[in-house]
Amino acid sequence: MNHFKPPEFTFDFSKYDLIIDARSPREFEEDHIPGAVNLPVANNEEYAEVGTMHRTNKHGAYKIGVQYSLKNIARHLEETVSKYDATSNILVYCFRGGKRSRLWLDALETIGYQVERLPGGWKKYRAYVNEQLAVVPAQFRYNVLSGPTGCGKTRLLYALEACGAQVIDLEEIAMHRGSVIGALPGTPQPTQKLFDSRLLQKLQSFSNDRPIWVEAESKKIGNVQLPDALLATMRKGAIIPVDADMGQRVLLWREDYRHFEEDPQALVGRLEYLRPLVGGKELDEWRLLAEERKIPELFERIMRNHYDPAYARSTQKNYPGIEKLDKVFLTDLSHDGLLPVARTLIEQYASAD
Template sequence: MSLTIVEAREAADRLGEFDSVIDARSPSEFAEDFLPGALNWPVLDDGERRLVGTLYKQVSALQARKVGAALVAKNVAQHIERHVADKPREWRPLVYCWRGGQRSGSLAWFLSQIGFRTFQLAGGYKAFRALVREDLEQLPARFDFRVLAGRTGSGKTRLLQALRDQGAQVLDLEALACHRGSVLGGLPDKPQPPQKRFDTLLWQALRALDPARPVFVESESQKVGSVRVPDALILRLREHGRCTVVEMAEDARVALLLEDYGFFAADPERFCRLIDGLVELRGRETVQRWQRQARAGAWSEVFAEMMREHYDPLYLRSMDKHFLHLAQAPCLVLRDGGTDNLQAAARELLSQA
């Protein structure tokens, strides 16, 4: 039997060596964020955790520990019955909770007593979170970012995917954020991750990149939907990223938007609710005109008008403010969003990298 305490940095560097990563926190804590690949084995569920906390505050620490110990013992037994029966002697789990205290300690002790070589994360998720925040401040400086700049609907995301298909290193912030980055950018039936989860996903993505090779990324605002891109990464993209301006004719851009946002045709009222948020910027009369067009099914017209009157001016102001040398950046013209065209453009970009 063996129980080993590991620090957050060592655990992060050795994640691939553990056969399982087990999060002993409650389901609501786990939903906010978790270590890469972690499984949730709650030692106390959300209701039990509230109960023990209430007893601790309103009755006594002793009573809280009595009740908590019984609940922990019951829950650990259930996890062992459900999840451990098929584990071989060589199974090596890493266990953690919020601060590396009693919840993960109880589960880790039982697993070590069975005979598994068990590891417990010192400082728990709190220590891991501190590590993620520290790394997100430092990691961006390692990379040579190639920034795809371009107006809404110009095919940047598809070009990024084509670059990945060609073997390029890609950082897809919109995919990590589950959002296309505009007022209409939420993906149907796919909610955005909480901020902490986004940070961890971004941390994983950055750690997987090779600093010796360029990294292609879209130009993004600091906020992608409800999540915020870390300051260090935004500054690195804006101050040191090498830009390429992606251009596409308006009719081709509208065609792409009709493909990417075609789901609004089944729910025009959702579209109308979302663009209510543009009243302050574009005026109620303009927004109501777009809403009438949407309800009438005139999607080509409404997307074309929104591009010209809202997205293009907004983009130009933002890019002029944040990318001071954009005027000198090379331009890549895409005929359309077709696969062959995108793959050819990706090969051209890679030949210049």
């Protein structure tokens, strides 16, 4: 089986038992190597203080910076690094591979750990991610599930994965369900850079002698964008139209969007921007159903009068000719109900190869 290998200028991150990101928590939250642990030599406030002082007093800035670093490294050694034995392989990085990772390197080498410092730090890693996302997605074949909202595409993906298929759930990586109502309550989306890092890690875990199963997506999922190479190659893949009975679709919405069932007015409020598209009369009908808490009727009407027509327009544009393909009609959207469908699809598209 052919697996991707990291290019010569970077590391195989899988060989490390611990990857230490020495940057501030704010930098770490923006992006980091997947699996890295943030053990900052200076927290956000300390890092800002050192940076401000550096403009007028470099010596003083370095002095206080080292003081913060020694204090924080000592705490991290006791709380985190002490859990790793002396044979552990450790990688350390900071922004450019400079002073912050050097402080960690010296401390760990003194203790006797096997430790390396990432050349070029996060900045070089970020360049590597950008370069790879321009080429890696195009090295796979994609089987693309396409269907109206609520028809069970995502659940079918997980049934396919349970049956051994290579699956990538882009909405899970994006932490968003992909439409204006797709935000996950209490769960912020990753930054674009962190989304890119996680996406590349997922792609590099696959073998390119088998297809990847994925759900059709637009350019953006919430606030993050898909790489052009991925989107273009997906649209050249095998398209599998999926549909389900409206009763099943409404049930799925009631399960997956329980927060809107509890607060239907919030749902209608989120869709207020659609007034010019669906018309004031239609929006008023949604609002009335929400006020009367007729949840199944509300969900069905929104799907029939907005999401289904929008899906039809989008698929005709991105996947012309899809209406001529045979649909996979799902009658049971439970995990157990989808497993036989998944097995059939894997067998069908394996023979198609």
